[in-house]
Amino acid sequence: TTQSTATAHIQNKAGRSLAAFGNFNNNDTSDYVIVTEGGTNIENPPRGEVVIVVDDVIVIAIPSPQLKTRKVVTEDLNQDGIDDIILFGTGPDTAQSSGDITTVIYMYASGSYRVQ
Secondary structure (H helix, E strand, O other): OHHHHHHHHHHOOOOOEEEEEEOOOOOOOOEEEEEEOOOOOOOOOOOOEEEEEEOOEEEEEEEOOOOOEEEEEEEOOOOOOOOEEEEEEOOOOOOOOOOOOOEEEEEOOOOOEEEO
């Protein structure tokens, strides 16, 4: 099934992953976003991935704008009826942190998106 395809896609990524449910196409079917970390190489950490699944189909899979995402939530920030994705970074740049800032992925009814 398409859901197992999404699961297999995520399982091929190293590190941990975070997920949140949302509505990215304004219908009655739950959609979701999964954010993976790229791996465990501390000296040169690879980027993870943001995978957006709409109606059980992967529609977007892009490199994560963050090295370490602390939390992912969905909310219709621009009031267009489509949930947007908020990626909370790990905070200030310290020895234990990549210093990622909070990033918003605005989702649109056309299926397009904008990372800000």
